[in-house]
Each structure stands twice: as C-alpha cells, then as structure tokens.
Amino acid sequence: MSITPKAHGRQVSDPVAEQVGWSDVDVRAVDTVRTLAADAVQKTGNGHPGTAISLAPAAYLLYQKVMRHDPSDPHWLGRDRFVLSAGHSSLTQYIQLYYSGLLELEDIEALRTWGSKTPGHPEVHHTEGVDLTTGPLGSGVATAVGMAMAQRRQRGLFDPAAAPGESVFDHDVYCIAGDGCMMEGVASEASSLAATQRLGNLTLIYDQNQISIEDDTDVSFSEDVAARYEAYGWDVRVVEWRTKHGVRDEDYVEDVDALYAAIEQGRTVLDKPTFIVLRTVIAWPAPTKQGTGKSHGSALGDDEIKGMKSLLGFDPDKTFDVSDEVLAHVRSVRDRGAELRKGWDERYEAWRSANPEGAALLDRVRAHEVPDGYAEAFPTFEPDDKGLATRAASGKVLTALADVLPELWGGSADLAESNNTTMGGQPSFVPEDRQTSEWQGGPYGRTLHFGVRENAMGMIVNGIALEGLTRPYGGTFLVFSDYMRPAVRLAAIQEADSIFVWTHDSIGLGEDGPTHQPIEHLASLRAIPGLDVVRPADANETAHAWQTILTRHGNPTGIALSRQALPILDPASTSVEQVARGAYVLVEASKQTPDVIVMATGSEVSVAMAGAELLEAQGVATRVVSMPCQEWFAQQDEAYREQVLPKAVRARVSIEAGSTMGWRDYVGDAGRIIGIDHFGASADAKTLFSEFGFTPEAVVEAAKASVAESGDPTPGDTAPGYASKDPGFESSAPAERQEGK
C-alpha cells in the first residue's frame, strides 16, 4: 500500500508506510457490515444505508485497529472518543458497537423503532458506547473540537507533569464527517479554532462522497475543502479510494492501508489537528445505486440488496447473516480492549498514588460534588447608590470561584469584557509558542477565546461538558443565543452540564439597537425542553444563581444578565435557598392575603418593587415575587408553589422586558402582562424603559386593572364578582408602546 501524497502543506517527516494487517476475515467482516446496513434499513423501510455501506472499512478500521476503547467498560476514562458527525449514518456506529458486543443483532434489526437501542441518530445516554448525540450536520465536528480541547485541559488539570502521550488523561478524538458537515458554518467555525488551539489529538475523517440529498454536491459545493482546511492550519491528508468524481466500480480501490497510514501519520503531528479527505463512492459496491443520491437516505430495495450480496459472495436470500467466524473475530476486539485497559489501569493507579490531591479532585468532579468551603466562596453584595450590573456581579463571582473550583473554566465569543466571563487573573487556554514547531502542548489556562463563533462555542462547551471532568461555560449577548440555538438544543437533548452566560439581556442593552436587543429570546429559550433559564434580579441573586447552577447536574443552564447597573437588594431579603426554588416572595404585602401579586425577573424586579411601593401607598396590598427561574419553580412541590402564588389571588401582574409569551400561564385570565412584543430601538436604556412602558407607574396601572378584572375584593369594594374576558386577545402592551421603533 502507499498513501496518496498530501495535497497541501508541509511534509510529515519520515513518512511511514504503515500496514494495518487486514486479513480475509477482516474483509469478510467489513462486507458483512455492508449487508447488515442494507438489511436494517430495508427492514425498517427508511434510513440511510449508503454511507454505512461505503464507509464500513473506515469505521471497522477505527473500532478494531485504531481506537483505544474497552467494550467491557464503555465509560472508561482513558478511551478515545468517537464522534459520528454524519449522524444519519448511525449504522456506521451501531454495527461497530454490535461487533464490540455492546449491541446485539436484534438491536440492529430494531433500527429506528420505538424503544430500540438504535434510534435514527446516535444518542448519548441512550446507547452504551455512544459518546455524543449527533444528527444536525456539522454539530459533531464542532463538538469533537470541544472534546479535544477538554482532553488537553483535563491533562493540564490532573496530570500536568506527564510527558506527552504518557498521561492516563491522554486520549484522542476521532470524528467522521460527510459533505453536509463540511457545508455547515458551525463546522467551519470550530475547525478554524481547532487549528488555533493546535489540537493534535483530533482526527477528522471527511468522507467526501460528494452525494447529498440533492444528489451531486456540485450544485452547491464546488470549493476545495482540503485547501480550506490547509488555510485553517490543519494537517491535511488525502486518501483516494476513487480516482475521480463519479467513478464507478472499475476504478475503485478501497485502500485501507492508505487510510491507516494517514491516520497514524496524522497522529505524529502533535501541533495540528489532522484532516483526512477520504474520497469514496457512496454505497459502493451496491450495483446500481452506488454513487447516487438514491442510496443516501432511502432503503435500497430488495433487488439492489440481493445484487450487492451476490457480488460480495453472500447468500442473496439471507438477511442479517453474520457467520460465526466473523462474529468470533470481531468480538475479539474485547480482548484488545482488555489488554489496553490493563496497562492503563496500572498507570492510573500509579497516578492516583503519586497524586492524592489530583485523585481527590477527580473523585469529586466525577461525583458531581462541590468542595468544602464552596458556599463560603461566594461574595455578598451590599446595597449602594450605584448598583451593579448583574453581568459585573457574575464576573466577580467567577473570579471568586477560581481557586475553589479548579474544574470551572470558560470564556466568550469575543465579548469577554462585555460578558464579564474572565475569571480575574486566569491565563488563556491559547497554546504557548503556537508559532514554533517545537511546541508540545500546554501549558493551558482557563480562559477560553472562542472568537465570534457563537454556535461553535456552544457545541464546544457541550463537548467539554460531555467529556465530564471539567465544568465549562461560554458567553455572548443574549440576542446572539439565536446563533447558538442548535448547540443549546443539543445540550438539552444530551443533558449536558453546559452553562451559557448571556449578558445584555433586554432593551437595557441600549444604544446598539434592535439587532442587539433580545425581545423573544427568554420565551424562546424557555420553550427548549430541559434548559434552565435563570435571570437574576440583582448582584446577590446572581451569586445565588451561580451557587445553585454549579451544584446541579444533568441539564444545561442559561443565565441572563443585565448590561445596565441594577439596584442591589438587601442581602437579607434573598437567599440561595429561595433563588434555588425558582420563585419566592421577595416583598410581602401589607395584608396576609395580598390584593395583587406582581411577579418579575431580572432588571424588572426593582421596577416591580417600586410599583408595589406606590400601590401600597394607595392601599393596594401588593406582594412582589421574584422569579429568577421558571423551570426551577416548576420543580417545587405544589405546597410551595401555592405558598408563593396562592390560587385565591387572581389579580396578578408580570413584568419582564421581553416577549409576553408564556406569562399567561402565571398571571391567569385576570392578570396583566407587561412585556414587549415588538423590536426595540437605539437609545439609552433609561429612555427605552420609559418609552416602552417598563415603569413603576405601568405596574400600578396594570395591577389596578387586574384587581378590577379579578373581581377580588378591592379597597372600598367588598362585592366580589367574576368578570370574564377573552383570554386570547388582550394586547398586553398599550397601543402607544408599539410606536417605539
């Protein structure tokens, strides 16, 4: 075998003509993969057989010959990570997991059916051996970059003295991506950063079959992808299995040695991530549908499958046909895993003995526990005349935590100074001496610079969180949560402990204007299942929110913070326990049963308090509820919820400088919602709050209207009555408020 010369860039020193050793039974096992992939999709009636067929040797090579993994312990700390960015080709992974003994043949037969271990796309926490949920194209590439970054940081955190390659925390990340992944912007963003970060532990195999759903990718994708990755700064290698685009059988050379050599040579380049362009024909060797869009996302059909089986020397009438010889051979990968594991286990125990503090830290972070002294590390903020932006308070909290939580790290998508995401004094994660070829990795700081790449940031944060030994956060403006929404959703689906810091959280952002002012964002983020959206009212609630978030595990959180200074609440009026319950009585009314409840979040809590003062002065007993997190509140028992929002009090007002959507659930038919359902404007925050009606006076007006509507006894009125109104069509914002822009 010989590897196709690199298309671009510097030569690898001493190129090695690696030979993987590929026996006849390996060939048979790979061909068996092809028949299983075709059969599984055919049985279900839908799915993606093409790539699973043509990429079978590559996946087999990784799982059987290259990657460090131990099927007896799929959560092994020292395992290499496999990311199938082309997640639609889930059979590519499932069949290898079957070969590894983590799935059985019946699981392959149950592809894409209710309750199976083999859903349409790979799902972490659902199928043993799957480290990442993929499917949305490009997301796997970006998350793999995060995993590779995490590995480096973990090494630096737990075993900084080890020589490169000799730490138990060293592992590699392998990612398979397709043409679609290469088109998605999120992969571009992450790939650029991966080179800046010199992620030599990352190998990305790009299956360039040039077929996507609209058939030949030429209609939309004519770029030179290898040259693009060269421009990013990757180590780029090209492996030609076909000599030209559109080629069929006759010219196809499935040169596994070439792929193996590219992978192994790439691993020797420690200061660059490796990009391997693997030029394949989709669905090869299916007789008529290879190289066509027809094989991408549909069952091949009986005739085609029989034809392929005949070509490969299989009985065309048998389905899910795995010979005992093949199964015994491939399952021996478990012995390989045990062997790898044995050596690692010894080194791991040696590391534990030599590093008791590191071992204690490792045990703590794996148990998702906080250290002694955790609660005491948080600052308390005393009220003053100036107030404090919650983003500034957040920055102080992060800085205070630096020594207490070494696992905590993060950064911003080029808004660090605005997001206050830098822990004071903590060095950058950017590799030292990036310009020299002698660089061997490290030292690694805790301050991440994501560049202006919000979606990649989110995916990278997810990848770090899913590696599991550190706790990452990433910041941008709340309005740009839109850019990272695919990552936020994947964090929620994967129950990742990602933390998103979203500052400049309302029209309070001010002069930058409507493109930068979030309106619909709080509502639309709350709509994402599993995401906690926390919007603290002041500096102290911000500290309490962080304290709560960092003790939680199993789902992502977004924290929305103000640009503008907010009054600081009396520290005695709030507590960690109250904030952790999601909503609480911040100011009690002058009567045991309030006339009205005013609920608010974030910067509007102080407006609600001012409104309540005016109302009390007018004899309307007003309770103020601070509601920093609706999701946490929903998790409280009914007794607590009733205590905060008693059913008997139907006069309710909510105020939040964002979309009114969702608030009807809390204020009910008789309630009033103060919000903003149109875009903002460019002016200072104070003007905007006044022009758009976020004022104590608006609270008073709304409260009185709700009291009247509710029919609850009002001051001077003891005749209760129910005034029905159409709940659907109240304009929560008076007409004149719509004139803002």
Place this chain on the structure above:
Amino acid sequence: MSITPKAHGRQVSDPVAEQVGWSDVDVRAVDTVRTLAADAVQKTGNGHPGTAISLAPAAYLLYQKVMRHDPSDPHWLGRDRFVLSAGHSSLTQYIQLYYSGLLELEDIEALRTWGSKTPGHPEVHHTEGVDLTTGPLGSGVATAVGMAMAQRRQRGLFDPAAAPGESVFDHDVYCIAGDGCMMEGVASEASSLAATQRLGNLTLIYDQNQISIEDDTDVSFSEDVAARYEAYGWDVRVVEWRTKHGVRDEDYVEDVDALYAAIEQGRTVLDKPTFIVLRTVIAWPAPTKQGTGKSHGSALGDDEIKGMKSLLGFDPDKTFDVSDEVLAHVRSVRDRGAELRKGWDERYEAWRSANPEGAALLDRVRAHEVPDGYAEAFPTFEPDDKGLATRAASGKVLTALADVLPELWGGSADLAESNNTTMGGQPSFVPEDRQTSEWQGGPYGRTLHFGVRENAMGMIVNGIALEGLTRPYGGTFLVFSDYMRPAVRLAAIQEADSIFVWTHDSIGLGEDGPTHQPIEHLASLRAIPGLDVVRPADANETAHAWQTILTRHGNPTGIALSRQALPILDPASTSVEQVARGAYVLVEASKQTPDVIVMATGSEVSVAMAGAELLEAQGVATRVVSMPCQEWFAQQDEAYREQVLPKAVRARVSIEAGSTMGWRDYVGDAGRIIGIDHFGASADAKTLFSEFGFTPEAVVEAAKASVAESGDPTPGDTAPGYASKDPGFESSAPAERQEGK
C-alpha cells in the same frame, strides 16, 4: 501606485494600474470623516469609532468614486448595493450618507439616540440610503450574496438578451466586512456558495485589522483568510496598508490607488466574486489607541481625539468641524449620481419600449400585486383514502404557480426532495459551464440549491427579497429553523417578504428521532415579532395559505408542513378567506353555543375533528376551530375573533404537536392544552402520536376536564360554578407521556 500582487490564484490578464485621482480636498474630506466619527461617538458616550476612522478612505472611495448611486433617488433600481456587514461601524456608512446629502450633520451628532436617523447599527426602511440592516456579524456578507444572486436572476427575468454589463438590471454589490464577520459560520456558508454561483457582481472588502473586542484576534483566529477564500473559488486580492500585524504609524501607507485597482480589476473577473483583503490598523491615525481593542467599541476620549485632530491639522478644540470646501466637494457626488442616472434613464426607457411585457411584469412586482388568473392557478384537492402530506401539497402548489408568478423562485438547504420546494420542471440556478473560463453568466433557472447551509439560505433569501423584484423562498426541516434563526429574525426586523418553507413539522417526522423532531419551534418562532407562522391543516389549507402569503407584503412568513400524509378536508369546509383570517370555525357544534371549543393547527386538526365526533356522540356540543396562523388571527377585528372564540365559552382545548407555550392565551384558565414539552423519540409517526397522546381520545378527556373546570353548564349538569385553579402549574401532558424518550 501599484497593487500588491495577488496572494493566490490565477493572474488577472492585463493588470491595469488604475489611479483613482485623489485630490487634496479628497484627503481632507477623508480626514474629516475621521474627526466626525470620533466626535459622534464621544458625544453619545458609546459606539464604535475605530473602524470608522481607519476605514474612512475605503468608504469614501466607494461612495465618491466607485459605486453607482444617485443620492436624489436612493431607491433607484440601477443603483449598486452597499452592505456594511461590520454594522457596528455604522458611522462608516452614515458619514458617507451625510456626504451624499441623505443625512445632515445634526443626524451624525444624534448618533445612537432616541428617534434619530442614525441608530447604533444601520437599519433599512429607517435611514434613506441604507439597503440592509446589519449588526449581527457575518449576516451582511451572507445577505450580500443573496443580493448578488438576486441581481442575476432579475437580469435573467427582465432582460435576458442584454450583453453582460449592458442591462439596466445590472448592478454590483459591495460589502465591507471585518474580522468578526470572517469568523462567523454564516459568512463561510454563503461565501462557499457565492463561488459556486460565480457571483462576479459581488465585491467583498475584508477590513483585516485583526482587532476585535477581545483585542488581538490571534487568540482565536490564526487562519489564512485569503487562502480560505481562494479555496472557495473567489478572485482574491490583498491590499497592504500595513506591512505587518501590529504595525503603528511609521510603516502605514494608506494606498487608495491600490485599493481602487483591486476593486476595478476584480470587476473584470466576471465569473468569480472578488475578495479584497485590506490590511489596516484600526483607528489609524489616532495617536495612542490605534491598533488596539480600546478603539473598537468605546469612545476614544477627549485627549485622544484632540491628539488625532492636531495630527491631521484640525483645530483640536472644534467638534463636528466640516469646512465649506469639503462639504461642497463631497456633495458634488450628487452631480455624479445625476449623470449616471441620466444615461441609465435613457436606457431604461428604451428597455421599457422594447419589452412591454417585461415592463408590465416589473410594474406589477414593484406594486406587490398578483397577476390576473392568480386565484385560479391554485389547485383544489379532493378528499381520498390516502390523504396527502401538506409538504406534497405545497410542492404541487409551487409547480402550479411556476407560469403564473415568474417572480417566484426558491429552493432548499439540500432537502429539496423532502421539502418539495422544487417547482416541477424548473431548471437550476447553478451557472452553466461553471468549469470553463469563457462563462459569461446565465442562463439562470429558478431552482436554488443552497447546500446544507440553513443560516446562509435564510440570509440569501432576505437579500433577494430586499432587492425587491423577485419573491424568494427557502426550505429546510422545521427543526433546523434553529440554524437559520438569525436570518429569520433579520427578515422580521427588515420587514422582508422572505418565505421560509419548514417541513417535517412535528414528531410526525418519525424515525429520524429527537434531533430532527421540532418541539419548541412553533412557539419560539411565533415569539419573533413580525414573523407570520402558518401551519395548514391539509392540502387545501396549504393552497389557501400560499395564496394568502403571496398577496401579503411587508413581513416574512414561515409555513410549517407535515412529512406525513394528512386527511384532505372537504374543499367546501375551508376557503382562502377563512385561512387568511388566521382561525375559523371548521366544524360547527350541534348547539348554537358550543359546550367546548377544540382548536388545533396542522396535522392535529384532523385529530381534533375525530375527537369532536366522539364528543358530539357523547352529547358534548363541540366546535372545531382550525387556526393556521395566530398572527393573522390577531390582526382580525374583535367582532370576528369573538365570533370564532366567544368569550362565553370557557371550556376550550388546544391540540398541537409542539410546545404548550403560548396556548394559555387562547384556552384561558379553564382550558386544557394538549402538547408536548419534552423531546421526541425515534419511531414511526403513528406510534409517536399515540405514545405522546395526540389522539381523539385525549381530546375527549381534555374537553371533558375543561368543561368541568369551566363551570359552564355541562350535559346533565345545570348548576354553573367557577372552579378556580392555579393557571400556572398544570402539566398539560400526563406523566406517562414523559416516558417517551
């Protein structure tokens, strides 16, 4: 002057040493820009002075010497388009608009204040001369690509016989982008496609100052951007104003001739978009803050500004100081515009005379009117046993419209066959003979291939819509509306007539599983101000929806369509008029005042109808309301809304296979919401609908519960009563439904 040699790629034949002719008063005018930019930000107290200062010569060159524009008519059809993708540097554009007479000095002084014509970022429809709202980085680049595509299609539609450069529909698109734009994935996506589309009419000037908010971009952005654009297939030129990164005054050569030559030579390359890397020092020549992050997004401070003014020979104590000589000189650009316009007007009239049909079409599309025979073009679908997916119905509608609406065109982000976005038989927009250098543009089909690039697709559709002479649409799965959310929001902010076709609109997508099944998307899209979200119930409502959408103007629309076949409603039970009202009574109850109203959208309308039949059989008079568009319904008068959803009927059920968020507004305290607030699962659609509780039986159960709750008289119960319940904490989905995944 001489242009810096191209860094990459083929040589332009006969390079011309263009000289722009730059007088002393031009120099003074450019320096005046710098002082104005510094003064404006200083006066407001915040903003982005740095780029406006260092990029002053480039912007001045474009507006005064290069671009075809006529300040007396900023909407001139033949104008070149200017896109400031680095929108934070809005002064770069505002000061040129002031020089062009579209703004006055007082507007510059009013920067970023309430009601001014000079908001923080440029806003189309707000400031004359601004063709695009920018600010979210990268969006301008991607939208500029759409504008350049639109220009080509418009030429092909209205004036296909003209020689290149000789049509009145020819114009160029100039875009200025910064480092941040180059990092954003959306710009990468669009730039790749721009090369495939051979957009020779697009010039992108990349202001490479290597300073962003986190200061030196080296911490996150070490790639070779020029080489990347070369890899995409652009015509790449590099203009060095500084010899190395981090340089200060001494080595800085602001060579305007070199930039001019690069632009003009780029224009001669007709088959490639032009990428000009302009290496600048941010805020040059500010004495101490040039080349630093301090000048990017903050006022420079009095001392720095005075220092710069002194260096430039201005009175340091004067602000907003524009000499009469400069003003007279720059305002003469209006004469240049009038001259350009005169020639164009003559050619335009000649075109109208020679092309009466084209002229009629042009007048019609500019008036936002539909042609005669429009309504008759839409198919009617008769009920049958199989039913029809609404995505399939949508495809039939589009095909039926091909001949009727020549201005309509669109495509998909690599899901055309799934999205049914191709008008049958319509050729691709991909340029012919893309591989040959003789290609001169055209012919251009109407089928767009965006590749797997949802966000770029959205931006491109916006760019086409904002060019204004054609009506574009772009399709993907509803779940991937997340990827294009920044574009959708910008469509809404810009009131662009963009149409987004989102198919596979619920768990009905089936086997692809949770990563591909939208849950929160309908709610989160409805939260975007100004976006109409339409979800038709069947094939006929789909036709009516399209008929409505295409007659509307001034805001974007998303249409959500089913993957799965849906029963076809009796054509007599629905109409264009009813669908256009957003919600209507689809099935009347057996009593004049219904016992309960069941409202539904999309695929759940037929479930609601089946539930209503069961309810009626049990003596519960049930009205079924189809609600294809909440936004359209909200625009109806109160009388109509009361007619559809009478206040007196408090027993209400909504059913929609998506998040429950927002439905409380329609069902009220006594209502029941059937929705799904958790992620889906991989299985066939029928199983999922059953497992997740979207069944007629669930409608019956919910309806009875709501009737009981509402206290309205129920069958066999004549004692009305109000049973209060806490509106906030109903779990709309029974616990067992949460077990799905």
